[in-house]
Amino acid sequence: MRTLTPDQRVAQLFMVAAYSNRKRIDEDSISTLIQQYGIGGLIFFQGGPVRQSKLLNRYQSQSKVPLLVAMDGEWGAGMRLDSVVRFPFQMSMGGIRDNQLLYDMGQEIAAQFKRLGMHVNFAPVVDVNNNAANPVIGFRSWGENRENVTEKSYLYMRGMQDAGVLAVAKHFPGHGDTDTDSHLALPLVRVDRRRLDTLELFPFRDLMRRGLGGIMIAHLNIPALDTTGMPSTLSRPIVTGMVKQQLGFQGVIFTDAMNMKGVISKYPPGEADVRALLAGNDILEFSKNIPLALQMVRAAITAGQLRQEDIDARCRKVLALKQWAGLDQYRPIALRTLYQDLNSVHAQALSQKLSALSVTVLRNQRTLLPLQRLDTLRLATLTIGTKDTTDFQRLVADYASVDHYWLSATATLDELTQMRATLKRYNTLLVGVNNLGRLPATSFGVTPETNLLLRELTSARQRVVVSVFGNAYAVAKIRDLDRADAVVLAYQESKNAQEITAQVIFGGLGATGKLPVTVTDKYSRGFGLTTTGGQRLRYGFPEDVGMSNTLEARVDSIVRQALAARAMPGCEVLIARQGTVVLRKSYGTHSYSGAPAQAGKPSRAVRNTDIYDLASVTKAAAAIPALMKLQEEGKFSPDKTLGDYFPDFKGTNKQDLKLRDVLAHQARLKAWIPFWQGYTRPAGFFARLFAGFSKPNPNLKPAPDAKLSRRFFRPDSSARFPLQVATKLWARQDLPQQIQKQIADSPLNDKPGYVYSDLSFYLYPLLVKQLTGKPFDQYLQQHVYGPLGATTLGFRPTRRFPLSRIAPTEYDSVFRRGQLHGTVHDEGAALLGGLSGHAGLFGSANDLAKLVQTYAWKGQYGGQQLLKPDILADYTRCQFCDQGNRRGLGFDRQAAKPAGNTAHDASQSSFGHSGFTGTFFWVDPAQELVYIFLSNRVNPTRRNNKLGELNVRTDILQVALESIRKKQEQPVESTVEE
Structure with a gap:
């Protein structure tokens, strides 16, 4: 002074x-x-x-x-x-x-x-x-x-x-x-x-x-x-x-x-x-x-x-x-x-939590929210006021199959009429009123055109949910809101507010917000309806569920080292606890630069919406849920034998094998059979000699210049060759029956005990068709994936998704002679046209997490009991621990002593499965933890085993478990120059 x-x-x-x-x-x-x-x-x-x-x-x-x-x-x-x-x-x-x-x-x-x-x-x-x-x-x-x-x-x-x-x-x-x-x-x-x-x-x-x-x-x-x-x-x-x-x-x-x-x-x-x-x-x-x-x-x-x-x-x-x-x-x-x-995980989590507590449901006729039975919905979003895909729309797509539409707030009458006609084919509409103003003089941005369209939409027989992404007072300017089936007030158009609104609509979060002001006679201060949460996955932060905010940084470190070592070109990691996804992150690219599939072009970065070949995860994510559903219907029991269900197995050495032993991998079945090798013929002179063979020889090992027999494969599809093996390669329609016969005729292992085997899983799609009259993929869609809203889980993904969204796998220089992209990596599953119980399932991490979370929630998801708890508990428990076999029925489990198949600290109640292409999921009920790891480590070659050598998948699981056990404060960085 x-x-x-x-x-x-x-x-x-x-x-x-x-x-x-x-x-x-x-x-x-x-x-x-x-x-x-x-x-x-x-x-x-x-x-x-x-x-x-x-x-x-x-x-x-x-x-x-x-x-x-x-x-x-x-x-x-x-x-x-x-x-x-x-x-x-x-x-x-x-x-x-x-x-x-x-x-x-x-x-x-x-x-x-x-x-x-x-x-x-x-x-x-x-x-x-x-x-x-x-x-x-x-x-x-x-x-x-x-x-x-x-x-x-x-x-x-x-x-x-x-x-x-x-x-x-x-x-x-x-x-x-x-x-x-x-x-x-x-x-x-x-x-x-x-x-x-x-x-x-x-x-x-x-x-x-x-x-x-x-x-x-x-x-x-x-x-x-x-x-x-x-x-x-x-x-x-x-x-x-x-x-x-x-x-x-x-x-x-x-x-x-x-x-x-x-x-x-x-x-x-x-x-x-x-x-x-x-x-x-x-x-x-x-x-x-x-x-x-x-x-x-x-x-x-x-x-x-x-x-x-x-x-x-x-x-x-x-x-x-x-x-x-x-x-x-x-x-x-x-x-x-x-x-x-300035953007600490804690700050982001706190901001999201405040938004979550704010969102207010003003109307919910017949308890429409949260939406139930996703498999019955023909769902569309309509965003009024913007032409770009909104954060709300993106998160809705994470929950269910949906089509998106956009309309200007000042659309012409012709545009309004055309939009109304377009939306008639949907039975549920999620309408977002966006880009609203802040000034009362402009009616807070609510236009006459918006009111006209909403009146038309709410007059139809469709269910309409209106979300207001703007000022609370704007509610008074939107006419006919009382005609909507549900109304959600988000107060603003922030990313958090939009994503929270989507989670409320689908039951990831429950709404508890109350109006801070009176907006109409009906909607006075303090009004707000509560809805149920915890029915589907929600998306939050580690601290929301008692995990350390250092989790992402530690996972980043492991993945960066793996990418630097070229253990895989890219991957996605998803970690959830108590039904809350706390980490969902993609790393790397689809392919390495210079790989055969790239032809000198840079590879696309991995995205959270990408789809992977799940390989042997198919067993636990397709075959096993199908068997559990059949058991629930009284059509299947693991305590019966192969001979009870498969006529071709009667009179064979497998007739009396109990399916409980088979599913736990201790029925003396061979680990695998390289079926495709029996469908080749030597090139040149020997081609004529082998051309007359009508049956494949499974013991024949192809020479490097061997060719696939034209008797079984063609470059184009037809009624006789409907099974797609790879791009421009189609197999004969009777191959599934021939493979089943080869499995029936194959020898058993000399010694009893645990041997992981693919063979029985080839059979379960045939069993599903035999017992239900429905194809395997259709049955799963109807009873499992559809109700989950797991839109990407399924077989033969190129029929539903562009190649750009699918991670390529191996460059197969021996069998299919090209880059595998969109067709299954596993050769046996390829011979079945990509539809098998041991491999062939594709999907995104988010959709796989829905199924895995169902396992964690004892068969419940989306307000439905999709799997019976007692059946699920039987399949996921250790079947023969006293015999040194850690396996459940189709599920892998933590070994009594750490054996490298999972994290050191995983509980004895935990279970999951891994896949050859570099995929993995794990459930630890003791910690309420779900973990998904998806990669295409076989790109460009299966000979790359660094993912396993570096223990990447299990190390990330260990970090997730430690983040629960050792929750700690974030380090504080210095705010001044050193």
Whole structure:
């Protein structure tokens, strides 16, 4: 204080607007104000975190006294900066009941501010918004109830101030009941003093009593407090008389932005600044003309209008605030890890959790939500107001088979008619009202065209779910909402709000949100229906389910090492606990550069929607659920024999093999038979010699130049050759029967005991067809995959999906002579046309997780009991542990002593399966954990065994288990340069 001249003490009371997205000339103008005039602080607006930090380091280095730095961060620094996690709007959270989370939010936002070298947040908004036509507050308020506004504001305030960032409550004495935007004109507040005392002033008074550090004075004309018509910012009766004297506030008083029309329309720059200081404000924000303002303040002091001692007292308060904020030990902002620190997993999880608690269901006729029986739905989404695929639509597609449509909010009558006709073929419509506005004058963006279309849609016999991704008050502008079957209010169009809405609709999450304001007579404050959650997968973060937030980083490390070692070109990892997917991430590419399939082209990056050849995971994800369903229907029992079900096995050495032994891999069946080798013929001279063979020779080993027999294979499909083996290669229709006969005729192993065998799984598709009359894939679709909404699980994927979405496997230079892409890798399954019980199933990680989660939930999913719990428990238990066999019926299990098949810490109740192509799933009921790993490690060759040698799959499972056992706090990065 002693080092500052009188003029410099005046300059400490000014905060100048700064931006990190403008030109160098704008940046240099701020430097001039700092160096020439010694201004006290900055308020940052739009830009980016790294650009702002670099700029702020420059500005601080130029300032004699460290600058006090502020921002309007009502929903975090992301309100102004790109690339920073954002929290929900205050009104979005106005109806949540767990107010303690707002303290956590305050702490997290304070952490953002401190990491960015900022010290003051112009938040929370404590205005009680009781005017639906308010053009400037609205969604920025917690709502219309003073106690709710006060308690939420207090916890947000305390969270920030406990973490060392000053909270500034705004806009004193209350901007909630205005119909004019003070940015554009001076609003008139037409209420008496009693009303102000009981409503508008209530939150301010309470927060002041409980330690509020700062308040911001609004630009308002309030005759009940000042009859002169003076803007409240410039009113001495309000700032000094009420705030300082009547309310006894001793914190820091900030003006609202001094460039707003609410003040400068009547008092020009310079004069407005002098009047603001005369009124009693401590800090003037966003003064338009600093040189003029300082000159006029000095003139006012000289003229005796202002006293230097009053200026000094306010300067001392500003310096004390800077000391409290740690600026007496200022150090530059460290740029390293800035992005990661501003977007911590905890911050993202907290933001999502707040959104999840906010989403409000306003209507739910006949308990439509969450949607049931996905296999009966013909589902479409329609987004009104945007032409791009929305986050809502993307997540809906993760739950069910769906078609997407888009329509402008101002569509023509012809477009509306055409859309209505297009949607008639669906029985369930999910309509999202997007791109809504914030201004009451525009009906919050709800157009007549939107209302017309919704009226048409809700008049039909279809079930219609309307999701409103905008202001709560917009609900009143959407006519005929009461004709919809369900209505969900998301409050805003953030990614979190859209994804949470989809999860509520499908039962991944239950809705608990309540309206913070009254929007219609029917939908009053506090209204909100609850729905059931936990019926399907939800998508969250590790901390939601008691796992460490370091999980992703540890998995990243393992996968990066595997990719560097070329263990596989790419992969996807999915980890879920308690039904919540906490990690779902893709790595690498479909193929290595220069691989035969690439022909010199760069490979596409792996995506979460990609489809993989699941190889032997087919056994546990197709054959076994089919057998369990047959058993539930009384058509199958593992305690019967092969001879009981397969006529060809009667009279053979397999007639009396019990299926329980067979499914547990201890029935003495051979591990495998290379069937395809018996369908080749030598090239050249020997071709003529073998051309007459009508039966394959399974013992014949092909020479490198051997060719497939034309008797069994053709380059084109036909009625006799309908089984696709590979691209431009089709097999004879009777091959499945021939292979079954070869299995029946094959010898048994000499010694009893555990030998993993594929052979019986070739037979189960035939058994399903025999017992049900339905093809294997159709039966699974009807009874398992369809009800799950597992749209990608199935066989012969090229019939349903483009090749670009399917990860290629091996370049087969011996049998199929080409790149395998979209056709099954396993040779035996290929001979069956890709339809087998031991291999041939394709699918995405997300869809496989639905089935695996069903196993974890004892056969339940989507509100249905898809598998009987006792049957599932029998199949997943260890069948012959006393004989040294760890297997269940078709499932692998943790060995009594770690054997490398799974993670060291997996429980003895855990089970799963692996696949030759590099796939794996595991369920640990003891930890409520589900884990999926999908890769195409056989691309380009099966001789690459590094995935297994490096224990990639099991190491990731171990990390997941450890993240539960050893949940720990995230390390805190240094915020300064070393």
